[in-house]
Amino acid sequence: MYVIVIEEPKIGFKDFIKQLKRQGNSINPKKSLLDNMANAVFSKMFGGSDEAKIFEYNNIEVDGLKAVIFSVVSKSIFYQFGLIEGKYTLYQIISWTLTDNANTFEYRMKKIVQSFKEV
Numbered sequence: 001m002y003v004i005v006i007e008e009p010k011i012g013f014k015d016f017i018k019q020l021k022r023q024g025n026s027i028n029p030k031k032s033l034l035d036n037m038a039n040a041v042f043s044k045m046f047g048g049s050d051e052a053k054i055f056e057y058n059n060i061e062v063d064g065l066k067a068v069i070f071s072v073v074s075k076s077i078f079y080q081f082g083l084i085e086g087k088y089t090l091y092q093i094i095s096w097t098l099t100d101n102a103n104t105f106e107y108r109m110k111k112i113v114q115s116f117k118e119v
Contacts (some may be wrong), residue, residue, distance in 0.1 A: 002097070003093065003094070004093075005091065005092070007089050009088060010033075010085070010089060013037060013090050016033065017033075017040065032082050033090075035060070037068075037083050037092075038070060041083070042072065042082065046072070051075055052072055053073055054070050055070070055072075056069075057115065058070070060114075062082070062116050063116055063118060064087055065084050065085055065116075067085070067116075068082070068083045069083075069110065069113055073099060073102075076098055076099050076101045078098070078101070079095070079096045080110060080112075081094055082113030082114075087118075095112060
């Protein structure tokens with residue numbers, strides 16, 4: 001199992017959303033910032049691959065912050081994404097493992113997202 005945490009200023013992501021709109025990508029202004037972020041992350045990572053499927057998509061709260069958690073299976077890899085909206089920063093917590101190990105690590109992957117604290 002592997003984990004990476006990425007942080008970026010909210011303003012930078014909002015500029016990225018505007019750029020995606022200009023390029024004709026499917027950004028929905030009626031959706032939340034996190035839902036659009038999830039769409040952008042999925043599109044950029046998996047490029048519309050028919051093999052990549054999102055499941056268990058949930059809006060949650062992590063340490064009092066808005067968050068989205070979802071899983072993706074693509075080829076032989078199982079991914080767990082946690083996207084968290086801080087006051088000024090957006091966080092991506094991405095963990096992955098082989099699909100053969102998904103049952104072993106999925107609970108831990110979710111707990112990693114849920115243990116996040118903004119400092």
